[in-house]
Amino acid sequence: MNLHLTGHHLEITPSIREYVSGKLERITHHFDHVSDVNVILTVEKLRHKVEAGVHLLGKDIFCESADNDMYAAIDSLIDKLDRTIIKHKEKALAHRHHGASLKNQAGG
Numbered sequence: 574m575n576l577h578l579t580g581h582h583l584e585i586t587p588s589i590r591e592y593v594s595g596k597l598e599r600i601t602h603h604f605d606h607v608s609d610v611n612v613i614l615t616v617e618k619l620r621h622k623v624e625a626g627v628h629l630l631g632k633d634i635f636c637e638s639a640d641n642d643m644y645a646a647i648d649s650l651i652d653k654l655d656r657t658i659i660k661h662k663e664k665a666l667a668h669r670h671h672g673a674s675l676k677n678q679a680g681g
Contacts, residue, residue: 574597574601574607574608574609574610575608575609575610576593576594576597576610576612577609577610577611577612578590578593578612578614579611579612579613579614580613580614580615581613581614581615581616582615582616582617583614583615583616583643585614589614589643592644592647593612593647596647596648596651597610597651599651599655600627600651600654600655600658603655603658603659603662604629604658604661604662606629606630607627607628607629608628608629608630609626609627609628610625610626610627610628611625611626612624612625613625614643616643619641620639620640620641621639621640621641621642621643621645621646622637622638622639622646623637623638623639623643623646623647623649623650624636624637624650625637625650625654627654627658629658629661632661634654634657634658634661636650636653636654636657637650638650638653
């Protein structure tokens, strides 16, 4: 998994980099085929915004989150990404199993 962190109006410290990479490991537990993750951290006055684009096999997923605290925004973003990736995985599995069952029904 390639992780690209970008900061707008923010210096990315080693602790933030470690925190984001540690949280993103949760995503790879659900779906092994994560190739690239682009994370953009932005600070606008008192609002901290985090955006992430995840490239999976055959699909790109984009989520964003904003909060008054950067770490809370990262946690919220990871929760959104986790739910979205689980939903994508369930759809792919259902489609694969459903298609196989229809194929068997038509042939039999």
